[in-house]
Amino acid sequence: MNQVEALQAALAGEHAALYGVGVAGGKLSGARFRAANDTFESHRDNRDRLSALLVAAGETPVAAEPAYDLPLAVNTAATASALILIIERRIAAVYGDLVEAAEQPAVRAFAIESLLAVAASQLTWGGAPVAFPGATP
Structure with a gap:
């Protein structure tokens, strides 16, 4: 995978993250809703930075899908x-x-x-620290 492909994959991931966090936020309240809102804003900022990096490289940023399949029902x-x-x-x-x-x-x-920001965010959402965040087994 080259840099442009990885940037496009990250942007596609951010589009999906925004969708999913938006859905999840609708079921939260109080401090958890505020944390979801902070998470959403972080992903939105990353989406915008990734788009800018791709445009600066002369590429067309991948568009968001109209909807995404979620890995679990959010109720x-x-x-x-x-x-x-x-x-x-x-x-x-x-x-x-x-x-x-x-x-x-x-x-x-x-x-x-x-990567460091999303690793820290995992702790907010009940994850445990890992030595190499982002590593796939």
């Missing part, structure tokens, strides 16, 4: 939190791929920052 606060944890784990793997494929220091730095 309670517990399933909403579980969904966000799944999303954060999946996007960590995507950013791990971008770290590996990055050809420019600025892209690699962004990928590392994003």
Whole structure:
């Protein structure tokens, strides 16, 4: 995978993350809703940065799908939190791929920052610390 392909994959992942966190947020309230909102804003910022990196590289950013299949039904606060944890784990793997494929220091730095942020976010959503976030078994 080259840098452009990894950027496009990360952008596609962010589109899916925004959809899923948006769905999950509808089942949360109070502090959990605010945490979901912060997570949503972080993914939106990353989506915008990825789009800008692709445009700067002369590429057309991949568009969001109209809807995404969710890995579980979201009908309670517990399933909403579980969904966000799944999303954060999946996007960590995507950013791990971008770290590996990055050809420019600025892209690699962004990928590392994003990977660290989603690894920390996993803790908010009930995940446990792992030595190598984003690594796939």
